[in-house]
Amino acid sequence: MAHDGSGSEPAAARRAPAGAAVLREDKTEAIRAAVFEELAAAGFARMSIEGIARRAGVGKTAVYRRWRSKLHLVLDVVSAVAVAGMPTPDTGSLSGDVRMLLEVAARALRHPMASQIIPDLLAEAARSPELAQALKAALHDSQEGVAAAVVARAVERGELPQDVDARLALDLLTGPLYWRLLVTRDELPKGYLDALSGSVVAALGAE
Incomplete structure (x- = not known):
């Protein structure tokens, strides 16, 4: 396969697998929606990453890859509401x-x-x-x-x-x-x- 001489990989080789980014965004949106449901059902004090993950249909690791705690997750969701205005x-x-x-x-x-x-x-x-x-x-x-x-x-x-x-x-x-x-x-x-x-x-x- 021909290279451009820069020593970098061809663009096709660097490109992410088709659908991967969409899947990640789908998971992120599912988690955000689950936060609202969990807050309404359990309240902030009793809500848990486990409960959010279960509602979103993802593993706990999918949540922790995006937010390091439930506080930061809620802060992100609340801030998104502020942006929407x-x-x-x-x-x-x-x-x-x-x-x-x-x-x-x-x-x-x-x-x-x-x-x-x-x-x-x-x-x-x-x-x-x-x-x-x-x-x-x-x-x-x-x-x-x-x-x-x-x-x-x-x-x-x-x-x-x-x-x-x-x-x-x-x-x-x-x-x-x-x-x-x-x-x-x-x-x-x-x-x-x-x-x-x-x-x-x-x-x-x-x-």
């Missing part, structure tokens, strides 16, 4: 943007896994600064940018005053839903999101 609406009005954000947030918090996982991880974060930082990024920092963009556009349209507080906007958007869905665990009454949307817009000083 919340979509930034652009309906053309503050009331429309706020209503859409409330709908997306309520749908996410109603999910059975979210309602079990988030309170458990917040409790665990009190004992783990690393987890606390990852949760802050996933549950606050990523959404703060969305709230800031919504507020900025409303200011440009003249709907809000220049000095409006974007962090207050985020508190008003997420606080009531978190309290209702994850703390008191009440169902949202009919018309609640419409009423909350109107209250948020009014509280921000919309003109």
